[in-house]
Amino acid sequence: MNLIPGATSATQGLQAEQLRMEVISQNIANARTTRTSSGGPYQRQAVRFSEALGEALSGVDATRGDRQAMPRLEILPDTRPPVRVHQPGHPDADGEGFVSYPAISVHEEMADLVSASRTYEANLAVIRNGRALAQQALSIGRRA
């Protein structure tokens, strides 16, 4: 029974945006991390939305090709090289006195965060709208 139209896709969207926010928060928190367990500075994580085909749910056979495209989030390391800052006194400074910081701009992360939060809101709006539609449809049969 699929009573709320769009709820399945929107749920996936919410899930993806939530994960994206977690990745962003991890990036912001580690913006100045110079040492990780794998050695070297923290590597910024980027996200990529890819389409995962979910089977359509409401009485439609999946073999007919009616599938719903669901977003799926992949977390990949950012390819930008670390930023080298001259700090000779730093414990992680190399022989020349340079410290490698992760290539993270907090401003960029904040802009991403705004985008993620707005997209989350958009998905919520889809669900709210779907629920309102379902309730209005149910009110067809109501007397008085």
Add this chain to the structure above:
Amino acid sequence: MSPISPATPAIVGTEWTRPILPKVANPSVGSDLEGIAASGSPQTYARFGDVLTDLIRQTDQAQRVSGETTGALLAGQNVPVHQAMIAGEEASVSFQLMLEVRNRLLEGYQELMRMQV
């Protein structure tokens, strides 16, 4: 408590297949319904009581999914908040549908009882 899959709520599992619908004059709608009726194995109910029982069972299941999801969230398991809220909304709409059907049924019955013999 069974683990809750983050992708799709368990309510989706039991699928109600559409009974065969009469052909509709509108070509686009008609072809769509025909396709749906042809693709799945349409379930025909012998009695209206069976339809009602099935509806009640599905509503009950939606309520249970909602309860389990909310319970898991409150118990501190890794369930997203929106998942619990959406399960609750699905249960609520499904209950409203059941209520509407019940109201119409009762109305029909009362209409019948008012009939002059």
